[in-house]
Amino acid sequence: MAKAYRLIFDENLCIGCQACNVACRLENDVPEGVYRLQVHVTTQGVFPHLGMHFERRSCVMCDEPPCVSVCPTGASFQSKDGLVHIHESQCITCKYCILACPYHARFINPVKNVVEKCTFCFDSRLSKALDPACVSVCTTEALRFGDVSQENSTVAMLSRKETLLFPKAHLGTKPKVCFIPARKGVKV
């Protein structure tokens, strides 16, 4: 049966330690200067009423991926589980997908000269029933991953309990990565 993967990032639990970022770089051999995953940290508000905001930046694994629809060769494709992958040998590196991705999740790997992005660590971990590297190292359990169609999975339970935000939902991309927004709000 097809999976319905979901990755939930809880902004309330994230402390911006970048362990996910580092784990991703090690797992996937990501060269310097490009990112499959990073957590952007910003301060909000005016002193002394300051707050910190954490934002996960990565491929959000759209159910309706613009990168797949624009790809002229089908190198960018969606698996039966809805994950978006890249056939490196079929990719002509026209960069149309990099441009079309509203999340800026794609880049040219400067070492291998191919288009890359987050794969949920499919080859090295997910296909062996392991969580993606970022999820496995998250120190505060701010990252949760699983199959939302399994009623008792953590992500299914969290989805029932929490309000989820889907990034740039107005574009109709239907991401599999979503956020539990910070409850404390922006300080003014």
Next chain:
Amino acid sequence: MNQIWGSMEQYNTVVWHWPIAVYLFLAGLSAGAIISAIVVKWMKGNDVSPWDGIIKAGAILAPVTIGAGLCLLIFDLTRPLMFWKLLIHYNFGSVMTIGVLALFAYMPVSILFLFGVFKKELAVDGPFKFLAPIADLALNYGKALEAITLVLAVGVGAYTGFLLSAMNSYPLLNTPVLPALFLASGVSAGISANLVVGLLFFTHSTKDANVSYLHGLDVKVIFAELFFIFILFVGMMYQGGATAHAGAAALGTGGLSTLLWVGVIGLGLLLPIGLNFALPHGVKHSHAFVIFNALIVLVGVLALRYYMLYAGQTFVG
């Protein structure tokens, strides 16, 4: 909001650079050149050899400019030697694939047109004697081939607009008027290039009546372009929110907005219209003026492609 951790290198950057802008310009020019050449060829008195200089200019410009543009495209790939994969893998939902298929058909018919027009130079006296049957084919089935070419040229001219407008995260590009704007400005560029090449290299065979006709047509197309640009930005304002914000930024921020106002609108659109109305009849119809006018139009169209590509990627609301 203050960024305290995180690289912005991958965000807010231009992904497609100037070679793509030049390609968009050349593709539009190629389509416009062959469209205007065919329109002239179909007029009474122009439909028999010896061909008018304008028709000769279009016959040369169309295949040469699209060929040059495609070379630019290939060299813009991160791995240029992989381009052939594009020819064997298709995704019919992708505008790029549709464009490749249109070009597949457009290249041969534009070369056929070239052989038809230059049969004597290429296939009778020239080095391509073995291609004489091809030239005959182009001449015998002229009307039908030209009709097909016309449709394909409209496809090539418009697809470059759809290529950019298909991406819904760029408010300046994701607008239905873009393909129409690109087609119109491509036709304008094609007319201008035909006039320059016709008047400079085929001076004796270029009839003044055809020059006046195309020059007059160009002014009308320029009015259409101005209106399309107006529609584009007014439409963005009416959509409100981030789109209106991006539109306002694109109209008034930095060097790109200067390029729009001075290069695209001032030099490329308003100056040709202004000169056309202000100058006395004698000057207006001199070859020197027509060539000068055509050159500023060409610069304006190139500026439009450059502006749309860069501003489109920069002002995302």
